[in-house]
Amino acid sequence: MTEPFASRGFRRRPQPSATAGRLPPGQYETPDFPVLSAGPTPRISLATWDFALRGPDVPVARWTRDEFQTLPHETVTVDIHCVTKWSKLDTVWEGVSVDTLLVEAAAHGVKPAPYVLAVSDGGYTTNLPLADVTGGKAWVAVKFAGAPLEPEHGGPARLLVPHLYFWKSAKWLRELRFMERDAAGFWESFGYHNYGDPWREQRYAGDP
Amino acid sequence: MKGEALRLDGNAAAGILSEVFVPDLTTAQATCANCGTIRAMGALPVYAHGMGTVMRCPSCDAVILRIARTRNKLWLDLTGARLVVMAAAAAPTVV
Amino acid sequence: MSPASVPIASRASAIAWRFATVASVVTETPRARTIVLDVPKWPGHRAGQHVDVRLTAEDGYQAQRSYSIASAPEDARIALTVERIDDGEVSPYLTDVLGAGDRLELRGPIGGYFVWDNALSGSLLLVAGGSGIVPLMAMLRHRAAALATADMRVRHRVPARLLYSSRRWDDAFYRDELARLVQNDEALEVAFTFTREPPEGWTGFRRRIDRMMLAEVAWPPRERPRVFVCGPTPLVEAVAAALVELGHDPALVKTERFGPTGGST
Numbered sequence: 001m002t003e004p005f006a007s008r009g010f011r012r013r014p015q016p017s018a019t020a021g022r023l024p025p026g027q028y029e030t031p032d033f034p035v036l037s038a039g040p041t042p043r044i045s046l047a048t049w050d051f052a053l054r055g056p057d058v059p060v061a062r063w064t065r066d067e068f069q070t071l072p073h074e075t076v077t078v079d080i081h082c083v084t085k086w087s088k089l090d091t092v093w094e095g096v097s098v099d100t101l102l103v104e105a106a107a108h109g110v111k112p113a114p115y116v117l118a119v120s121d122g123g124y125t126t127n128l129p130l131a132d133v134t135g136g137k138a139w140v141a142v143k144f145a146g147a148p149l150e151p152e153h154g155g156p157a158r159l160l161v162p163h164l165y166f167w168k169s170a171k172w173l174r175e176l177r178f179m180e181r182d183a184a185g186f187w188e189s190f191g192y193h194n195y196g197d198p199w200r201e202q203r204y205a206g207d208p
Numbered sequence: 209m210k211g212e213a214l215r216l217d218g219n220a221a222a223g224i225l226s227e228v229f230v231p232d233l234t235t236a237q238a239t240c241a242n243c244g245t246i247r248a249m250g251a252l253p254v255y256a257h258g259m260g261t262v263m264r265c266p267s268c269d270a271v272i273l274r275i276a277r278t279r280n281k282l283w284l285d286l287t288g289a290r291l292v293v294m295a296a297a298a299a300p301t302v303v
Numbered sequence: 304m305s306p307a308s309v310p311i312a313s314r315a316s317a318i319a320w321r322f323a324t325v326a327s328v329v330t331e332t333p334r335a336r337t338i339v340l341d342v343p344k345w346p347g348h349r350a351g352q353h354v355d356v357r358l359t360a361e362d363g364y365q366a367q368r369s370y371s372i373a374s375a376p377e378d379a380r381i382a383l384t385v386e387r388i389d390d391g392e393v394s395p396y397l398t399d400v401l402g403a404g405d406r407l408e409l410r411g412p413i414g415g416y417f418v419w420d421n422a423l424s425g426s427l428l429l430v431a432g433g434s435g436i437v438p439l440m441a442m443l444r445h446r447a448a449a450l451a452t453a454d455m456r457v458r459h460r461v462p463a464r465l466l467y468s469s470r471r472w473d474d475a476f477y478r479d480e481l482a483r484l485v486q487n488d489e490a491l492e493v494a495f496t497f498t499r500e501p502p503e504g505w506t507g508f509r510r511r512i513d514r515m516m517l518a519e520v521a522w523p524p525r526e527r528p529r530v531f532v533c534g535p536t537p538l539v540e541a542v543a544a545a546l547v548e549l550g551h552d553p554a555l556v557k558t559e560r561f562g563p564t565g566g567s568t
Contacts, residue, residue: 006360
């Protein structure tokens with residue numbers, strides 16, 4: 001029986017041991033902020049940008065950039081985990097909690113439904129249960145590390161859902177659509193797990 | 209199309225495509241199902257995302273092909289290509 | 304092995320991973336070296352193609368990157384030239400740790416689009432930035448191998464020009480070999496440009512490649528040269544756009560972007 005091959009002297013980057021307990025299984029910490037993209041960075045004019053919550057039927061609650069900025073913002077520090085195995089700890093974001101948006105939307109008659117589809121400029125989509133974007137678990141983020149969110153990282157605004165793999169934190173967010181039935185998004189319909197809990201290592205479709 | 213630091217050329221997809229296709233797909237001509245643009249696949253913008261490889265139309269940005277490897281499966285979505293035409297190699301006769 | 308004689312059946316073996324053995328390593332610059340490999344049952348390649356390299360750690364962790372083949376198809380061994388990207392995961396291993404006798408897992412050759420053969424007609428214009436020179440050097444080596452052959456049917460002279468952008472003289476690969484190739488061949492011209500620190504007394508180009516420089520170096524569009532551009536993404540985009548603006552047919556301009564850092568990390 002031959003030994004499995006290993007490249008002599010090759011090791012992955014060393015991990016700071018202090019953070020080991022904070023990493024979900026199979027993840028390693030990165031000091032960078034890798035940019036991964038399935039398409040070109042949309043160049044969005046702030047003057048025409050808007051964000052909408054859309055119910056299963058009309059009506060729609062919509063905010064322009066100026067209107068969005070008047071909503072109460074929070075600053076949060078969270079760990080983020082990408083399914084490609086990098087994690088970034090203690091990242092600081094500023095944005096509007098989805099809970100806040102839902103309260104505002106209710107005033108416009110928009111009622112949430114059990115499932116949400118995040119829809120982005122460029123056509124990217126990702127789906128989540130309503131329960132995973134409420135109760136202080138999700139934000140529409142406009143700032144990262146104290147500065148306005150750069151286009152490469154999803155600016156002007158992205159969804160932030162740190163308790164799930166980071167593909168759920170859709171960049172270039174324009175809409176959260178409420179749906180009565182779950183509908184798989186871009187990666188969920190293409191081999192990746194429908195839910196995506198990093199702590200249960202739910203990377204791919206079929207993972208328990 | 210504005211410059212885009214992350215996009216690569218069709219060659220970047222050649223490796224994973226070679227796991228699925230026998231002919232070299234980068235020399236094939238693909239027709240975009242969205243806008244009808246025809247291009248050699250080696251000339252398509254490629255976004256090698258880490259989760260999967262996405263080839264897009266250089267004219268309209270629509271996804272022409274996406275391919276991903278998840279554990280023990282390869283996923284292939286060619287719905288963005290109305291047509292793919294490639295040179296046919298003569299199959300050798302095994303003696 | 305000339306392209307016409309590569310057996311069709313060998314195409315199916317391109318996807319197989321195999322173990323190459325490092326025959327030797329050659330320092331090219333303070334940050335780059337060439338790894339010469341013996342690859343069992345190597346099916347042969349075309350100039351411009353690349354290989355995928357895969358490293359495996361003791362715990363099973365794997366990292367994979369692509370590297371252009373630097374050697375001519377005529378050589379028995381294949382050569383990869385790798386530049387060290389600081390903080391990279393794979394390149395520092397290849398430039399600092401890997402040595403003669405070590406095994407390296409690879410698959411290839413890959414990529415039939417960004418290739419050039421002596422059989423192709425038309426002038427050849429090569430534009431390289433940084434490590435983008437590697438696949439273009441394979442093309443020049445292949446072209447030189449044809450000129451060395453005694454067979455007059457093959458030994459035709461395709462006019463070729465290389466425009467090679469580097470930060471400084473010390474960063475440019477293959478300088479001596481390029482000088483020899485030029486010396487032995489009147490149909491080959493090489494122009495360097497240095498963007499950070501030209502050597503003392505340098506009278507050549509000393510800036511990023513731009514439209515004016517390309518207008519000087521390239522043949523007029525009506526001559527329809529075949530163009531290959533390779534290097535960091537910003538350079539490739541600027542050069543490709545400038546060539547099209549100058550009137551070159553986009554179908555004759557082939558690009559290989561190496562990504563924002565211009566190399567495999």
